[in-house]
Amino acid sequence: MLDRARELDGADPLDGFRDRFTLPDGVIYLDGNSLGALPKAAVERVHQVVTGEWGEGLIRSWNASDLGVGWINLPQRIGAKIAPMIGARASEVIVADSVSANLFKLISAALTMRPGRKVILSELGNFPTDLYMIQGLQEQGLAEQRLAAREQIADAFDDDVALLLLTHVHYKSGAMHDMAALTNAAHEAGALVLWDLSHTGGAMPVDLNAVGADFAVGCGYKYLCGGPGAPAYAFVAGRHHETLCQPLSGWMGHARPFAFDDAYIPAPGVDRLLCGTPQVLSMSALEVGVDLIAEIGVDRLYTKSQALSEFFLECLSDRDIALELVSPSDSIRRGSQLSFRHENAYAICQALIARGVIGDFRDPDILRLGFAPAYLRFEDMAEAVRHLAEVLQTGEWQRDEFNQRAAVT
Numbered sequence: 001m002l003d004r005a006r007e008l009d010g011a012d013p014l015d016g017f018r019d020r021f022t023l024p025d026g027v028i029y030l031d032g033n034s035l036g037a038l039p040k041a042a043v044e045r046v047h048q049v050v051t052g053e054w055g056e057g058l059i060r061s062w063n064a065s066d067l068g069v070g071w072i073n074l075p076q077r078i079g080a081k082i083a084p085m086i087g088a089r090a091s092e093v094i095v096a097d098s099v100s101a102n103l104f105k106l107i108s109a110a111l112t113m114r115p116g117r118k119v120i121l122s123e124l125g126n127f128p129t130d131l132y133m134i135q136g137l138q139e140q141g142l143a144e145q146r147l148a149a150r151e152q153i154a155d156a157f158d159d160d161v162a163l164l165l166l167t168h169v170h171y172k173s174g175a176m177h178d179m180a181a182l183t184n185a186a187h188e189a190g191a192l193v194l195w196d197l198s199h200t201g202g203a204m205p206v207d208l209n210a211v212g213a214d215f216a217v218g219c220g221y222k223y224l225c226g227g228p229g230a231p232a233y234a235f236v237a238g239r240h241h242e243t244l245c246q247p248l249s250g251w252m253g254h255a256r257p258f259a260f261d262d263a264y265i266p267a268p269g270v271d272r273l274l275c276g277t278p279q280v281l282s283m284s285a286l287e288v289g290v291d292l293i294a295e296i297g298v299d300r301l302y303t304k305s306q307a308l309s310e311f312f313l314e315c316l317s318d319r320d321i322a323l324e325l326v327s328p329s330d331s332i333r334r335g336s337q338l339s340f341r342h343e344n345a346y347a348i349c350q351a352l353i354a355r356g357v358i359g360d361f362r363d364p365d366i367l368r369l370g371f372a373p374a375y376l377r378f379e380d381m382a383e384a385v386r387h388l389a390e391v392l393q394t395g396e397w398q399r400d401e402f403n404q405r406a407a408v409t
């Protein structure tokens with residue numbers, strides 16, 4: 001399979017982009033769905049922002065000058081670059097805060113737009129923060145959580161549902177929802193829809209406006225390669241801009257922050273999702289990742305991602321490794337990852353990491369391998385499967401050191 005892999009890499013139009021990332025020697029990185037790799041240009045950019053724009057420019061760097069393009073518009077500028085990747089207009093996307101904080105703002109906004117309805121419908125086993133944000137609002141008496149199994153979501157609507165909140169690509173299984181069908185089902189029931197695109201944005205295209213989505217949020221530090229703790233993005237469909245009302249009404253979301261008025265007047269459109277001062281250093285790194293992913297193009301990335309995961313499965317069957325695949329076997333129904341169930345998934349994952357194959361473990365028994373297509377090669381697939389075969393066949397994973405749980409998995 002290694003020869004075939006090398007042939008595929010030779011014919012891959014995206015092969016050259018791998019060099020634009022820093023990847024340690026001897027590492028096969030299958031965790032770009034948790035923390036994306038470092039774009040080399042981010043090192044230079046962050047250095048320039050720290051030493052030039054901050055060190056020399058000091059507070060002057062908020063405005064555009066000969067030192068740089070100005071920090072104050074980073075949230076809108078990066079949002080506009082993310083917009084085409086998710087089928088949004090530039091004016092509909094803003095970069096701010098974390099996914100969690102943006103969920104809070106948009107769930108709250110949805111509740112105000114559906115007076116008399118309090119139910120937020122979501123999926124059993126959705127990413128915890130999505131559920132916890134609903135539960136926080138429930139504790140305050142503002143919302144009521146309703147969870148349905150994946151297959152039952154479309155039947156779980158009634159006149160009480162204000163919002164459907166789903167993660168498009170499930171973080172654990174990689175299963176992808178039918179965004180158009182579920183958006184439609186929500187609208188027919190008089191509810192709004194909020195999509196969490198954390199495992200989608202930068203790996204595959206979606207068309208939020210074509211399906212009529214109301215809101216979306218997504219992660220900056222996964223496939224967009226924005227760096228650890230990179231700010232998140234939020235989308236609000238243009239038709240809701242006038243009525244959008246969110247409770248984190250900080251001064252940066254004011255129509256005129258530097259008028260220092262006593263009264264809060266929301267900024268037009270998505271700008272009112274801003275709360276406090278933008279995280280300039282993090283946003284500067286994120287912009288480099290977003291520029292690089294935009295240059296490669298999400299359509300090409302998605303094509304490659306499907307080819308990588310299909311090839312990985314072929315390599316597994318070539319070595320007669322029978323692992324239980326929990327991701328959909330049809331690549332059009334999954335995101336850019338493959339997840340396998342094994343009762344010793346934690347130890348197997350640790351044994352792989354010790355060999356330089358970095359994937360991750362998701363409680364209680366999932367080995368999750370992410371295929372960030374911008375910097376992975378077919379050769380990495382063949383080699384990762386070779387290591388996996390050796391770990392399983394030699395029983396290497398049974399060593400004590402691979403069975404001690406770390407705090408962050």
Ligand SMILES: Cc1ncc(COP(=O)(O)O)c(C=O)c1O
Nearest residue numbers: 098099100127129167171196198
């Ligand atoms: C689906 C999903 N939503 C939200 C988050 C968390 O976002 P944040 O840490 O930006 O709040 C993650 C990962 O951390 C995730 O996988």
Ligand SMILES: Nc1c(O)cccc1C(=O)C[C@H](N)C(=O)O
Nearest residue numbers: 033034035171172198229408409
């Ligand atoms: N955000 C993370 C972190 O701060 C530490 C470790 C992992 C993460 C993650 O992003 C987890 C990720 N959302 C997941 O899909 O599992």
